[in-house]
Amino acid sequence: MSRELELVDAFVGLADTLVAGFDVADFLHDLLERSVELVDADAGGLMLNNAADGRLHFVAASSEQARLLELLQLQDEEGPALEAYRTGAQVSVPDVDGESSPWPTFLEAARAAGFASVCALPLRLRERTLGAMNLFRTSPGSLSAADASVAQGLADIATIGILNSRALEEQERLAEQLQSALNSRIAIEQAKGVLAEYHHVDVGRAFEMLRGFSRSNNLRLSKTAEAVVRREPAVEGLIPPRRRTAR
Incomplete structure (x- = not known):
């Protein structure tokens, strides 16, 4: 399947999940899997704001290493995903070895897990941010502009789906x-x-x-x-x- 058809399939698949029997956990795992498959990434993790307590919580990961890195960020209350959530903007760490950042514990853990770079993308709609998704790579370098755009598009669709689900629950x-x-x-x-x-x-x-x-x-x-x-x-x-x- 060509990349264009894969993209169409991914967007249709995510949109179809919004119709009936909406399962947020399954929806977010699907988002994560499709994002890792479609862009130059090797693993991913996702955290989401809980409407009940207003705090970020771990919800999905494509590997055990990614899961531990997500939990570490929540435990230390710092890392690229939290930064992306707070600012509503993408955060790129092209090289965990050469990066001077405010998250030394996270970078050391990412390095130990075998990752060389990470890109964090906010789950946002306009001014509202619901969470963040980390995409990890085993080689240094930033995501290409095209890959970053695709990943952000998938994250934006997920945000719309979650907001629709919450609105329906409220109704x-x-x-x-x-x-x-x-x-x-x-x-x-x-x-x-x-x-x-x-x-x-x-x-x-x-x-x-x-x-x-x-x-x-x-x-x-x-x-x-x-x-x-x-x-x-x-x-x-x-x-x-x-x-x-x-x-």
């Missing part, structure tokens, strides 16, 4: 919250009717009774309402429980 979470709120409102309206009828009061007074009982007993209003509708023993201070039918 689903909001939909669940809305449905829960609607269900709670139905239970509350039913409970107001039950209390109004039993105590011969208007629905406004019935709601005050319902809310007052919830607060004084440290209960959620919706749970109290559901218990009133079912006339459970837990709310017998508001309404007597249903009598059990004698057998």
Whole structure:
């Protein structure tokens, strides 16, 4: 397969992953494998920002040596991938032997792992950066402009996929919250009717009774309402429980 067809196949493959059954871990491993295959690289590692805690975490590597180098960067909080993440720009280390950099521990570890150069690319979309990908080479030298462009393009597609996934999860979470709120409102309206009828009061007074009982007993209003509708023993201070039918 020619390089052009390989590139088309890679971009289509990554885009297809966004359709259904999106698995972020599998998606990122696929990104890493395709990046190593398509450019002049021998191994790669990838770290991603966790939306929950705002910190970078290791997510994928093409070899054990690359995995250890990714973990080392996270442990020491320094290295080309972290620099690419912080700045949103590519970071190139053409020669780990001849490079004077602020990451001597990382360079020594990379050298010991058999790598001679590394290029870190941000996973970014406009001003938002979600993580970074390291591409390691066993020979010194920078990635060619074409290879760097291809790798960055793949990383950018991954960023779009992750953002789409997070947006979908947020929409689903909001939909669940809305449905829960609607269900709670139905239970509350039913409970107001039950209390109004039993105590011969208007629905406004019935709601005050319902809310007052919830607060004084440290209960959620919706749970109290559901218990009133079912006339459970837990709310017998508001309404007597249903009598059990004698057998």
